[in-house]
Amino acid sequence: MVTVQMTKDEEELKVIYSALDDCRRLIAAGKVQRWDVVKWGVTVNVALATAAAAIQFKGAFSLIPFVLAGLAAFVSWVLVLHYNRRITGAASAWDR
Numbered sequence: 001m002v003t004v005q006m007t008k009d010e011e012e013l014k015v016i017y018s019a020l021d022d023c024r025r026l027i028a029a030g031k032v033q034r035w036d037v038v039k040w041g042v043t044v045n046v047a048l049a050t051a052a053a054a055i056q057f058k059g060a061f062s063l064i065p066f067v068l069a070g071l072a073a074f075v076s077w078v079l080v081l082h083y084n085r086r087i088t089g090a091a092s093a094w095d096r
Contacts, residue, residue, distance in 0.1 A: 026090035034083040041076030045069050 006014070052065035 023090050023093055027087050030083050030087035030090065034080055034087070037076055037079040037083065041072055044072040044076075048072065 048065050048069045057064060
């Protein structure tokens with residue numbers, strides 16, 4: 001049985017490649033999560049627009065679909081910003 005000894009440089013290179021793989025995985029996961037948030041936000045807003053068109057709201061209730069759509073858009077925006085920061089942090093960790 002032959003055992004191969006890794007030099008110090010090879011071990012350091014293995015650690016560096018492992019860290020780069022972790023950064024790539026974090027960036028890919030962030031992109032998927034960001035895309036899911038965008039799909040969720042669009043779906044909720046389309047559903048609210050459909051409900052607002054199909055149901056006749058009267059009086060104070062006429063603002064409910066508008067408020068809910070605004071809230072869904074705001075939450076989606078905040079989540080997209082959050083995932084953008086995470087992706088940017090992973091990408092900047094790659095440079096270090």
